[in-house]
Amino acid sequence: MTLDERKFMILKAIIDDYIMTAMPVGSRTISRKSGVGFSPATIRNEMSDLEELGYLAQPHTSAGRIPSNKAYRLYVDQLLHINGITPEEKIRIDRYMHDRSQQVEEMIRAAANVLSDATQYTSVIVAPQIRSLRIRRVQLVKVSDTMALMIVVTNAGIVKDAAVRIPEGITSEHLFRISEMLTEQLQEHTLSEVRQIFAQMFRDLSTHRRLLGGVMSAMEEKLVEDAPEDIIVGGTTKMLNYPEYSDVEKAKNFLSIFESKDRLAGLLKKSGGMEISIRIGPENEIEELKDCSLVTATYRVGSHGKGTLGIIGPTRMNYRRVLTVMDYMGHVISNLLSGE
Secondary structure, rough: OOOOOOHHHHHHHHHHHHHHHHOOOOOOHHHHHHHOOHHHHHHHHHHHHHHHOOOOOOOOOOOOEEOOOHHHHHHHHHHHHOOOOHHHHHHHHHHHHHHHOHHHHHHHHHHHHHHHHHHHOOEEEOOOHHHOOEEEEEEEEEEEOOEEEEEEEEEEOEEEEEEOOOOOOOOHHHHHHHHHHHHHHHHHEEEEHHHHHHHHHHHHOOHHHHHHHHHHHHHHHHHHHHHOOOOEEEOOOHHOOHHHHOOOOHHHHHHHHHHHHHHHHHHHHOOOOOOEEEEHHHHHHOOOHHOOOEEEEEEEEOOOEEEEEEEEEEEOOOOHHHHHHHHHHHHHHHHHHHOO
16 A cells, blocks of 8 residues: 555644644544545545555544654654745844844743744754854963963954963063964964964964963863763743643653753764754654654854754644744844854
8 A cells, every 4th residue: 555645635734733733633624625636535544544554644533634754754854844934024033133133142042932932832043163263363361470370252243252371571562463363373273273273383482482382272271171971951831831741741751851961962863964954753763763853954154164953843743833933044044143
């Protein structure tokens, strides 16, 4: 038995209805939908075939059918097309994001809230990793006779700082000139490339080697190696609005996912370098997400750095809506972080 065009149409109508209502769908409901054009008897027969093929399940003898994870996978892979976001939503998102684009951390937090509000699911955003961003400027500011604050500004506007020990006798004017030299040498290079550049600087310079050694160590140890995953979550409790999570234990298990940022980061990194990744139900490795779907998308910072957007929702998630919003939000964030 194979899926012909009629079975495709009926299955899509069932999934669309179940996404909206969370109620088992009957043949009479589908027959009344505009564009279906089949009798309840014909639809019942097709639904029986779809159940036999593993695309539908019948929770109760007298009830309608509900889609299986296999059906959602087919829906996502073959039946789903991303629509453009409406002009009104575009204006609202653009205005909200541009108002908060001066500080990167604030913009990422705003993006998480926008994603969650627009989809009514839980959103997760991983900020661009500092080691992949390119240096725009390095500034050394004297704070005492033996200490300076090193400030590194990246191409994404992300600012990182670290304390650096300086030799006695170094003046603020000296630090300014060294800052200019560092900016000239390191500009447009990533933080992960600093060791090679500093090695050449050590060979070329006879003075300030001790200070440069301290700067290099601070960049590698404080800014790169110790850099935590910057993860922002939006709408954590929105999933509790869905009947699937009315059970207290199930809700608690879901909320426990957000207690560890490392766990969340690992979850989103599973998508690798894919522009769009959709994992449905058991396709998720984490036990607490076996009844959820996770949709991830990448956004870029210029041609080098990148981060990840994620939406977590029930398996009957409105995939079309989620993909539409994430596609647009990915472009908005990429443009803002790239200064376009």
